[in-house]
Amino acid sequence: MYRNASGFGRALRNAAVVLLCAVVGGGLLAACGSGENKEPPPSPSGTQGAASTAPAAGANSPEPAGERKVKDELGHELVVPASPKRIFAPYLEDSLLKLGLKPVAQWSNGNQALEYLQEELKDVPKLDLSTGLPSPEVLLSYNPDLIILHTSSYAGNGVYENYSKIAPTYVFNNASGNIEKSLLALGELVGKQAEAEQALKAYRDKAETAKKKLEQAVGGKKVAILRFAPKGVSLMGANYLCGYVVHQDLGLGRSKLVEKENSANITLEILPELDADYIFVINQYGQGTERLREMTESPVWKSIPAVKQGHVYELNDMHWLGSGLIAYEKMIDDTLKLLVQ
Structure with a gap:
C-alpha cells in the first residue's frame, strides 16, 4: 500500500534552598499538578504577552557578577546566569544540543522520548510530561539554574509563578513557531550566540544545496504531508514544522488545500x-494506526494517482514531528533520499 522510508549530586538543593522552598509553603506545593499538557508541536517559523516582575534583583539594583537581566517573550524580566549549567527545557532538547548543551532532564511521553536524539541524550533522565509539567518539588530535585518553557501554554495555571521561585524562568510564546528565531534567542539566553549563528548557517547551506537538487529532479512537483493521529488526519501546511522545511526551505509545491491554511482536515x-x-x-507517535489503516485500505485512497504510482512514503514520526535543526536536517536527508534518484 505504501513504502516505509525510515527505517537530576544533588538530590535536592542545599539546606538554604530547601528552607526557602518551605517558606514558600503550601501555595507552591498546592500547584503540584498544574501545567497544561501540550502535545509536542508537531514546531518551524513567534511573540506577545503580559508583563510580570523579576523574581531576583530589584529594578535599580546592580546585577551580580556573571548574571544578566533579560526579558522573555511574555514580558517577564528575570536575571539569568551568564553561563547556565543545569537547564530544564522540555521539548527544546534538539536546539540545546545544537548549542553544545544538555538539559538536566529530557521530555518524554510516558517512556517514549525523542528517539532521534537518544544517542546524545542517553545519560539524561527522562521526565514524563504526558499528564503535564512536573510539580515544583520534582523539578527542585533536578536543581536547575535556568528553566525554559517552550510555549506560553506551559506557563499557565500558576506554573510560571511557582517555577520562578526555584530558578529564573524564561518563557517562549511558541518556540516551535519559528525555529531559527527561537534558536538565536536561546543562544543569546544561554551565552551561545556564536554557536547558534554557526548552526543556522550550516543548516541554510544544507537546505539550499538540497533545494537545487530537488529542483532538478522533481521541479514543479507537489508533496502532501499527511499526519495520522487519534483525532483525525491532517494535511500539513507550509508555515510550521516539517511543512515549513518541505515547502519553504526546500521549495517543493503543496496542495491547493493548504495554499492559505496552516493545515487542513482530511477525510x-x-x-x-x-x-x-x-x-x-x-x-x-504510533497513535494514528487505526486512522491510517482505515484510509489506506479504502477504494478512494487506492484511486489517487500518487498511490497508483507508488509515490507514498511513511516517515519517521519522531524527527518528522521534531522541533529543531537536528530534526530538520534529517527531514532534508529523507526528502533527498526519496525524491532524488
Whole structure:
C-alpha cells in the first residue's frame, strides 16, 4: 500500500534552598499538578504577552557578577546566569544540543522520548510530561539554574509563578513557531550566540544545496504531508514544522488545500481533492494506526494517482514531528533520499 522510508549530586538543593522552598509553603506545593499538557508541536517559523516582575534583583539594583537581566517573550524580566549549567527545557532538547548543551532532564511521553536524539541524550533522565509539567518539588530535585518553557501554554495555571521561585524562568510564546528565531534567542539566553549563528548557517547551506537538487529532479512537483493521529488526519501546511522545511526551505509545491491554511482536515470525502505527486505519511507517535489503516485500505485512497504510482512514503514520526535543526536536517536527508534518484 505504501513504502516505509525510515527505517537530576544533588538530590535536592542545599539546606538554604530547601528552607526557602518551605517558606514558600503550601501555595507552591498546592500547584503540584498544574501545567497544561501540550502535545509536542508537531514546531518551524513567534511573540506577545503580559508583563510580570523579576523574581531576583530589584529594578535599580546592580546585577551580580556573571548574571544578566533579560526579558522573555511574555514580558517577564528575570536575571539569568551568564553561563547556565543545569537547564530544564522540555521539548527544546534538539536546539540545546545544537548549542553544545544538555538539559538536566529530557521530555518524554510516558517512556517514549525523542528517539532521534537518544544517542546524545542517553545519560539524561527522562521526565514524563504526558499528564503535564512536573510539580515544583520534582523539578527542585533536578536543581536547575535556568528553566525554559517552550510555549506560553506551559506557563499557565500558576506554573510560571511557582517555577520562578526555584530558578529564573524564561518563557517562549511558541518556540516551535519559528525555529531559527527561537534558536538565536536561546543562544543569546544561554551565552551561545556564536554557536547558534554557526548552526543556522550550516543548516541554510544544507537546505539550499538540497533545494537545487530537488529542483532538478522533481521541479514543479507537489508533496502532501499527511499526519495520522487519534483525532483525525491532517494535511500539513507550509508555515510550521516539517511543512515549513518541505515547502519553504526546500521549495517543493503543496496542495491547493493548504495554499492559505496552516493545515487542513482530511477525510475520505475530501481525499479526492488531494492534488499531490508524492504523499508523505506520518503516524503520530504510533497513535494514528487505526486512522491510517482505515484510509489506506479504502477504494478512494487506492484511486489517487500518487498511490497508483507508488509515490507514498511513511516517515519517521519522531524527527518528522521534531522541533529543531537536528530534526530538520534529517527531514532534508529523507526528502533527498526519496525524491532524488
